[in-house]
Amino acid sequence: MDHHPLMSKPPRTAISPTREEDYPEWYQQVIKAADLAEISPVRGCMVIKPWGWAIWENMQSALDAMFKATGHENAYFPLFIPMSYLEKEAEHVEGFAKECAVVTHHRLEPAPGGGLQPAGPLEEPLIVRPTSETIIGAMYARWVQSYRDLPILINQWANVVRWEMRTRMFLRTTEFLWQEGHTAHATEAEAWEETRRMLEVYADFAENHLAMPVIKGEKTAGERFPGAVSTLTIEAMMQDRKALQAGTSHFLGQNFSRAQEIKFQDQNGREQFAWTTSWGMSTRMVGALIMTHSDDDGLIIPPRLAPRHVVLLPIYRNDDERAQVLPYCESLQAELRRQSYGGKPVQVLLDDRDLRGGEKNWQHIKRGVPLRAEVGPKDLAKDSVFLARRDTGQKQAIGRAQFVAEVPQLLAQIQQGLFDRALQLQRDHSRPIDNLDEFREFFTPRDAEKPEIHGGFAWCHWSDTADAATDELLKQLKVTVRCIPLDGDSEPGRCLFTGQPSARRVVFGKSY
RNA sequence: CGGGGCGUGGCUCAGCCUGGUAGAGCGCUGCGUUCGGGACGCAGAGGUCGUAGGUUCAAAUCCUAUCGCCCCGACCA
Structure with a gap:
């Protein structure tokens, strides 16, 4: 993305370096x-x-x-x-x-x-x-x-x-x-x-x-x-x-x-x-x-495993506002807790620590809480909350009653969205490979000194026959057979490396 | 275990080459002004420079050893 020299700096991320950088x-x-x-x-x-x-x-x-x-x-x-x-x-x-x-x-x-x-x-x-x-x-x-x-x-x-x-x-x-x-x-x-x-x-x-x-x-x-x-x-x-x-x-x-x-x-x-x-x-x-x-602003926890699903962030400027906002938050918290998600009560934290709002907000972003709800005088007036989703960054005002009613679906949506996003990444970086040059290219970083993010899952025919040249190539590329998949098509073919018959494609990748 | 990098207030780092009374930013504490996406001012606290030897009048700085962390490799959930 280009930034005009006079425009503001690119948005700051909470985590530095970013995934791309290191x-x-x-x-x-x-x-x-x-x-x-x-x-x-x-x-x-x-x-x-x-x-x-x-x-x-x-x-x-x-x-x-x-x-x-x-x-x-x-x-x-x-x-x-x-x-x-x-x-x-x-x-x-x-x-x-x-x-x-x-x-x-x-x-x-x-x-x-x-x-x-x-x-x-x-x-x-x-x-x-x-x-x-x-x-x-x-x-x-x-x-x-x-x-x-x-x-x-x-x-x-x-x-x-x-x-x-x-x-x-x-x-x-x-x-x-x-x-x-x-x-x-x-x-x-x-x-x-x-x-x-x-x-x-x-x-x-x-x-x-x-x-x-x-x-x-x-x-x-x-x-x-x-x-x-x-x-x-x-x-x-x-x-x-x-x-x-x-x-x-x-x-x-x-x-x-x-x-x-x-x-x-x-x-x-x-x-x-x-x-x-x-x-x-x-x-x-x-x-x-x-x-x-997780993203460049920190952790993102799927709701099913999140210790807290919702954090309520009360916003007030003085004792007067505090006296209105806090009870509102407390009753909202109680209502939310009566809802259930994944067979258990929705976990809600009312964060009334004496910290600046922005700072508190960022802490919960970095910790990956799925939903953050800001509640201030303006929201009280409209009987609503200002809701932010950690997974998409989406923010919107939502009526209190609607929020309470929809919390379980919202969490389910986030859970599903995270899965879909991860599946998309896996699909975008998986492909069948039937030629050795392409295989090599797929797994070779452009900058060997500081390898960039590259490669993925290569689905290849493979015959599992001992072959020194193949072992050497895989070792050099730091690639291993991750597994012989149990599901999916099992079309026979010819081993990418040896030309021997192969019953099905296996998954190659770099691993942790 | 091999190769590379790094150990200095809580964190990130400067200072080391060329030895001479330990620095910055952030964070922290207090007060005030602030508060709807990372506030600002003022006043403070906080470090025997990873550890142990050595050289020297004098070591964060030079030498040796050692420990730890990070990255890459070998090994693995």
């Missing part, structure tokens, strides 16, 4: 401006602040209800896992050993030079769980004797630790929070059914609560969960067009049950190994929420 830095700034979280004194770990935590709590309660509705129960298993447990499943060890925190002592004592030093070495080191397949499997082995003991359908909400080289707030932290479901079944078919069911739950959650469109698919061998037979995933496109793995559901076959001897007698009296699954979704979803919807 996406990773924008992401950090949104978190700071919305007061979601902060880096902590502990390397790689963050403090989740009340506003960020409230969003996570809403995610938890929605997911938890969905787990219960599909027959699961919550339980809790230890944070510490004996090191020997991890050793039982070969691929699992290989996948996680490098990133385990290890507890080797159980006591501190004064050190000779002052301070403290570890004392009391443990006979067997404990690892801090990076995931709980092994400890839970060990318990399942005790619990299962008969086919009548199956299935076991348990979920746990927990923290886990993975000692990553590089961390990013919410997306990859050393300690993170998640839920991990672990189930054991008598038959392969039933375990597979469970694996797919939970993928559907995740997709449902992502699309209907986060308003984040996802592609459901299967991971390739290289991207699979260590020890799994198959990993199903939901993949979402962030605004920088990179893919984010947003939830995974693993069919573990009998790999873990064999390693941990989860055995039972079937109806014929024969001993069998159980079939297990595991599935997880983490605080990474908060990062997904940020990168899917």
Whole structure:
């Protein structure tokens, strides 16, 4: 956009830099401006602040209800896992050993030079769980004797630790929070059914609560969960067009049950190994929420997950006006709270802090509250409020009664609008590619030094045959197969790289 | 763990090259005027310059080590 030299400066954005200017830095700034979280004194770990935590709590309660509705129960298993447990499943060890925190002592004592030093070495080191397949499997082995003991359908909400080289707030932290479901079944078919069911739950959650469109698919061998037979995933496109793995559901076959001897007698009296699954979704979803919807003025929270749906901003100049405006706001707040959205009362905050109106307003913009309603003497006179939508920036005066009546629909509209917008972005930056030059061009930034936002999802035929040249190209472009989609057309074709027959197109992209 | 960048009041940063009593803007506190999209004036508070050594009469500044953060790579939810 051109600006006349004498005209005012381009509109100021609350977040600087903008997404275009520096996406990773924008992401950090949104978190700071919305007061979601902060880096902590502990390397790689963050403090989740009340506003960020409230969003996570809403995610938890929605997911938890969905787990219960599909027959699961919550339980809790230890944070510490004996090191020997991890050793039982070969691929699992290989996948996680490098990133385990290890507890080797159980006591501190004064050190000779002052301070403290570890004392009391443990006979067997404990690892801090990076995931709980092994400890839970060990318990399942005790619990299962008969086919009548199956299935076991348990979920746990927990923290886990993975000692990553590089961390990013919410997306990859050393300690993170998640839920991990672990189930054991008598038959392969039933375990597979469970694996797919939970993928559907995740997709449902992502699309209907986060308003984040996802592609459901299967991971390739290289991207699979260590020890799994198959990993199903939901993949979402962030605004920088990179893919984010947003939830995974693993069919573990009998790999873990064999390693941990989860055995039972079937109806014929024969001993069998159980079939297990595991599935997880983490605080990474908060990062997904940020990168899917937020704009250059900060966070935008989809109403289904918003800790507050509406903030009322009373406007007054003196005590006289205050005495009129505040009671008006209080009764409006009470009326709004009697409305419900998403099966729960509409959440309303009356922000009567002693701050300037403009400043207050911006705080709520940056924090992503879906609706802001200014209420001042002028509105009182007309029995209306001045309503602003965070998603579109649209502002309008609306009659009080109408506002109260329409709040649920308005929130639903915002929820839908956010989903549509995100889906549009995904569609605009997805395309079938059948030629190698185009593939290369699609994923190559114009400025390699400071890559601009580029690329997206390339739907290509692919034969999954080992080929050094292909691996090299993908590595160079930093592109991976995000998933082999489960839905949609599956027209066969020829692999883009090798010319081998291919059953269907897979999704390529750069990823987080 | 490799490459690059950065650590100076709460935040963003200047000062470092060329050593000599620690600065700005924003924020914060108080008072006043303001208040419908980020107010203004006046008066204040606040920093042993990431940490530890070293060089020097003297170190934010020079040297060494170390820790942390950010970006890129390898690895991953």
